[in-house]
Amino acid sequence: MSITLPGPTLGVVGGGQLGRMIGESVARLGVEVVVLDPTPDCPASPVVSDQIVADFDDADAVHELASRVDALTFEIELADPDVLAEASAEHDVPVQPDPDTLRTIQDKLVQKEALSDAGIPVPEFVAVATAEGLERVVEEFGGVMLKAREGGYDGRGNVPVESPAEAEDALEEVGGNAMAEELLDFEREIAVMGLKGADGETRTYPVTETVHREEILRESVVPARSDDPVIAEAESVATDVLSFLDGRGVYGIELFETREGEVLVNEIAPRPHNSGHWTIEGARTSQFENHVRAVLGWPLGPTDLVAPAVTANVLGDVDETQPATLRGVDDVLAAPDAALHWYGKDDVRPLRKMGHLTVTGESPEADPDAVLSEARTLRDGLTFTDS
Numbered sequence: 001m002s003i004t005l006p007g008p009t010l011g012v013v014g015g016g017q018l019g020r021m022i023g024e025s026v027a028r029l030g031v032e033v034v035v036l037d038p039t040p041d042c043p044a045s046p047v048v049s050d051q052i053v054a055d056f057d058d059a060d061a062v063h064e065l066a067s068r069v070d071a072l073t074f075e076i077e078l079a080d081p082d083v084l085a086e087a088s089a090e091h092d093v094p095v096q097p098d099p100d101t102l103r104t105i106q107d108k109l110v111q112k113e114a115l116s117d118a119g120i121p122v123p124e125f126v127a128v129a130t131a132e133g134l135e136r137v138v139e140e141f142g143g144v145m146l147k148a149r150e151g152g153y154d155g156r157g158n159v160p161v162e163s164p165a166e167a168e169d170a171l172e173e174v175g176g177n178a179m180a181e182e183l184l185d186f187e188r189e190i191a192v193m194g195l196k197g198a199d200g201e202t203r204t205y206p207v208t209e210t211v212h213r214e215e216i217l218r219e220s221v222v223p224a225r226s227d228d229p230v231i232a233e234a235e236s237v238a239t240d241v242l243s244f245l246d247g248r249g250v251y252g253i254e255l256f257e258t259r260e261g262e263v264l265v266n267e268i269a270p271r272p273h274n275s276g277h278w279t280i281e282g283a284r285t286s287q288f289e290n291h292v293r294a295v296l297g298w299p300l301g302p303t304d305l306v307a308p309a310v311t312a313n314v315l316g317d318v319d320e321t322q323p324a325t326l327r328g329v330d331d332v333l334a335a336p337d338a339a340l341h342w343y344g345k346d347d348v349r350p351l352r353k354m355g356h357l358t359v360t361g362e363s364p365e366a367d368p369d370a371v372l373s374e375a376r377t378l379r380d381g382l383t384f385t386d387s
């Protein structure tokens, strides 16, 4: 291949913060981005060439997108795999990752079955459709995490069920068709951002430790503070996951480290992922740039760590939806080792992801604990409230 600049135009289904960071990362490579998103002036719109305002699964709109670009990808699992495949074929524009991979991942039950069939370690899980069925599973597992099969994010669609008496309400809350997973008392959560490029090349970023509260990601810490054998196992599981997936791009592989030092796969995202935002400042090539390189079939960039890094999410600290004004920004801007990212969302809602900051250690020997504590202090100084 001989790559020439200006680069091609990339069509992205979804224009949220991931689309925005894709746009920011590849403008410098001369890659133009057009996004499709239902929210007028979506987060990506100020940093990309154009936005088509339409639902993610609007077939006419996806065809229009395909007619205007050289390659297609998606930054949200609500993209429709059939529509993407048809638009790709009709307009002779490649779509990556493979829509079949998206189809498998969209349904948490189908995804877990596929992983388990491939011999990849996962928590015990079972399909549930009735309250009686769920009661039996709760008794057998001694507690489960009930998960809606489709459409969940940031823990929405997940309900912990610890006694059979809670089964009926929990099933109603997730909307009926669900998957029940053993409720794990894990040591910590970790994640690996994996890459699949041209000619089957795969690469992984250093293992990230992910800190969740109320099932929402709060901080990502790199390198993860796990023991070496666990890190090696996480890398090996991630590499197995990558060989099981079809299509080029970046994949967020969420893992549990159990008390016994086992590594189990929680779920996979076929796109850049919140647990990889630290790569913008903390790795030689960001997950966003590498996603685009992979989708285009370009050479991948190095995934090495520059220095220990921590990303702290800036979530809506409000009780109800209101216009978004972030206060306390001065201290973050004044900190020499912090980078602030604003997602451009007009309204703040309780626990909505509004932005993040990444603190990068001064040298490769920096202590991740110290970096984490600085990132938390800076993040905790930010607020959307005026009191």
Ligand SMILES: Nc1ncnc2c1ncn2[C@@H]1O[C@H](COP(=O)(O)OP(=O)(O)OP(=O)(O)O)[C@@H](O)[C@H]1O
Pocket (backbone or CB within 6 Å): 123, 145, 147, 152, 153, 154, 155, 156, 157, 158, 181, 182, 183, 184, 185, 189, 212, 215, 216, 217, 254, 266, 267
């Ligand atoms: N089986 C389990 N046992 C204990 N905790 C769990 C289990 N499954 C999920 N969790 C907790 O809930 C969080 C969110 O779960 P999951 O990744 O399934 O949901 P999600 O809504 O798709 O998340 P996200 O969009 O943040 O990736 C996990 O990161 C973990 O903290």
Ligand SMILES: [Mg+2]
Pocket (backbone or CB within 6 Å): 254, 266, 267
């Ligand atoms: Mg998750």
